[in-house]
Amino acid sequence: MASLISKFFNTTTRIRHKTFILTLSSWVLWGSIIGIIVGSTSALLINFNDFLTEVREANPVTLFFLPIGGIVIGYIYMYYGKGSRKGNDLILEHIHHEQGKIPLRMGPIVFLCTFITHLLGGSTGREGAAIQMGASISEGVNRLFKVNKIDRSILIISGISGGFGSAFGTPLAGTLFGMEAIVIGKTKYEALIPCLVASFVGHYVATAWGIEHEHFIIKSVPDINTINLLKIIGLSIIFSFTSVMYSQLRHEVKRLSDKYMKNLMLRAFVGGIIIIVLTYTIGSRDYLGRGLPMVERAFDGHVPPLSFLAKLVFTAITMGTGFRGGEVIPLFFMGATLGNTLSSVVGLPPSFLAALGMIAVFSGATNTPVSAFILSMEMFEGKGITYFFIACLISFIFSGHHGIYASQKIYEPKSRMLNLPAGKTIKSIEEEK
Incomplete structure (x- = not known):
C-alpha cells in the first residue's frame, strides 16, 4: 500500500514538473518570437516616423494634404479594416471576452495609417501603433503554433508589453503595462513571464537596430519636506x-x-x-x-x-x-x-x-x-x-x-x-x- 501511494505521488510530481517545464519553455519561446518581431517593427516605426517628421518640417505645405490623408485612412478602415478600426479597444475587448480573433491585418494597417498621420501633421504619438502591431503579431503566433485557449489572451497581453517596451525603451514599464492596462483593479500576473520576455527582447532588438530613445534630464529635485x-x-x-x-x-x-x-x-x-x-x-x-x-x-x-x-x-x-x-x-x-x-x-x-x-x-x-x-x-x-x-x-x-x-x-x-x-x-x- 505504501509503495502504491509513493508511486502515485512520484507520478503526480513528475507530471507537475513536466507541465511547469513545458509551459515555461513555451512562454519563453513565444515571448521571444513576439519580442523579436515587435522590436523590429517598432524600430522601423520609430525610424520612419523620425524621417517623416523631418520631411513634414522641411515641407510645410504637407499640412494642407491632411484632409486628403484622412480620406485615405477612412477608406482603408472602411473597406479593409475588418473590425480593426476599434484599435486598442478591440484588443481589450478580445482579452476580456476571450472570443474571436484579432485581425492579422490590424498591424500593417495601423502601421501605414500612422505614417500618413505623421507625415501630414496629425497630432499623435506612436505607442498605439506599436501596441496594435504587437497584438496582431501575437495573434499570428497564436495561429501558427495553435496555442490553446488559456494561453491565447496571455500572448496578446505579451504583445502589448513588447510593443510598449520597445517603443519607449522602457522594458520594465512595458512588462507591467501589458498586465496592468487591460483591467482597472487587477493585474494579470499569470502573463508575467511572456510579458517580461517580449518586453525585454523587443527593447534589445529595437536597440540593436540602432534606435536611440528620447532622454529627458531632471536638473534638480527639491528636498522632501x-x-x-x-x-x-x-x-x-x-x-x-x-x-x-x-x-x-x-x-x-x-x-x-x-x-x-x-x-x-x-x-x-x-x-x-x-x-x-x-x-x-x-x-x-x-x-x-x-x-x-x-x-x-x-x-x-x-x-x-x-x-x-x-x-x-x-x-x-x-x-x-x-x-x-x-x-x-x-x-x-x-x-x-x-x-x-x-x-x-x-x-x-x-x-x-x-x-x-x-x-x-x-x-x-x-x-x-x-x-x-x-x-x-x-x-x-x-x-x-x-x-x-x-x-x-x-x-x-x-x-x-x-x-x-x-x-x-x-x-x-x-x-x-x-x-x-x-x-x-x-x-x-x-x-x-
Missing part, C-alpha cells in the same frame, strides 16, 4: 484633472463623429480641416506631430502657458476623428508643458515638474499607476522616486473612472470613495451617465 509634499499632492490632482479633460474631450469628439459623420472618410476629412484651421489660428506648428521639441523645451526653459491645452485639443481632434498613432507622447507633452508652467507658480524646479507632469498625466489617463511609477524610474534614473510614487497614485485615484481606453474594465473600483460599480467598462459607465 512637508511643504513640498503638500505642493506635489496638489499638483498631482491638477495633473489628474488634465488627464480627465483630455480623455473626456477625445471620447466626446469620437461620440459626435459617430453620431453625425458615420462615414469614416468624411469625419477624417473634417478633422483634417479643423487641424489646419487651428494651426493657422494659433499661428504655430508646435502642436503637430509628436511635439517632442516642445517637451525638450519644457525641461530646458519656458513654454507658452497654455501649450498643454493646445496639444490637448489638437490630439483629441486628431484621434477622435479617426487618424492613427498613439496618445502617450501627446500625454507627455501635456504633462511636461503644464508642469513647466506651474513651476513658477509653486516655486519648484521646471525640469522636475515637467517630468512629474509627464508621468502623472500618463498615470491618470491610462489608469496604470505602477507602470507609470516604473516608467519614471527608467526614464529619469530613479531621481525623485518618492515624489513620483505619490504623483502616480494621486493622479490614478483622482482621475476616477475616466481614461483613454474606453474598453478598459473596472474589475474593482479604485477606491470606495469613488462609489464606482465593478465589472463595467469606462465606456458603459459614461453611457449610463
Whole structure:
C-alpha cells in the first residue's frame, strides 16, 4: 500500500514538473518570437516616423494634404479594416471576452495609417501603433503554433508589453503595462513571464537596430519636506484633472463623429480641416506631430502657458476623428508643458515638474499607476522616486473612472470613495451617465 501511494505521488510530481517545464519553455519561446518581431517593427516605426517628421518640417505645405490623408485612412478602415478600426479597444475587448480573433491585418494597417498621420501633421504619438502591431503579431503566433485557449489572451497581453517596451525603451514599464492596462483593479500576473520576455527582447532588438530613445534630464529635485509634499499632492490632482479633460474631450469628439459623420472618410476629412484651421489660428506648428521639441523645451526653459491645452485639443481632434498613432507622447507633452508652467507658480524646479507632469498625466489617463511609477524610474534614473510614487497614485485615484481606453474594465473600483460599480467598462459607465 505504501509503495502504491509513493508511486502515485512520484507520478503526480513528475507530471507537475513536466507541465511547469513545458509551459515555461513555451512562454519563453513565444515571448521571444513576439519580442523579436515587435522590436523590429517598432524600430522601423520609430525610424520612419523620425524621417517623416523631418520631411513634414522641411515641407510645410504637407499640412494642407491632411484632409486628403484622412480620406485615405477612412477608406482603408472602411473597406479593409475588418473590425480593426476599434484599435486598442478591440484588443481589450478580445482579452476580456476571450472570443474571436484579432485581425492579422490590424498591424500593417495601423502601421501605414500612422505614417500618413505623421507625415501630414496629425497630432499623435506612436505607442498605439506599436501596441496594435504587437497584438496582431501575437495573434499570428497564436495561429501558427495553435496555442490553446488559456494561453491565447496571455500572448496578446505579451504583445502589448513588447510593443510598449520597445517603443519607449522602457522594458520594465512595458512588462507591467501589458498586465496592468487591460483591467482597472487587477493585474494579470499569470502573463508575467511572456510579458517580461517580449518586453525585454523587443527593447534589445529595437536597440540593436540602432534606435536611440528620447532622454529627458531632471536638473534638480527639491528636498522632501512637508511643504513640498503638500505642493506635489496638489499638483498631482491638477495633473489628474488634465488627464480627465483630455480623455473626456477625445471620447466626446469620437461620440459626435459617430453620431453625425458615420462615414469614416468624411469625419477624417473634417478633422483634417479643423487641424489646419487651428494651426493657422494659433499661428504655430508646435502642436503637430509628436511635439517632442516642445517637451525638450519644457525641461530646458519656458513654454507658452497654455501649450498643454493646445496639444490637448489638437490630439483629441486628431484621434477622435479617426487618424492613427498613439496618445502617450501627446500625454507627455501635456504633462511636461503644464508642469513647466506651474513651476513658477509653486516655486519648484521646471525640469522636475515637467517630468512629474509627464508621468502623472500618463498615470491618470491610462489608469496604470505602477507602470507609470516604473516608467519614471527608467526614464529619469530613479531621481525623485518618492515624489513620483505619490504623483502616480494621486493622479490614478483622482482621475476616477475616466481614461483613454474606453474598453478598459473596472474589475474593482479604485477606491470606495469613488462609489464606482465593478465589472463595467469606462465606456458603459459614461453611457449610463
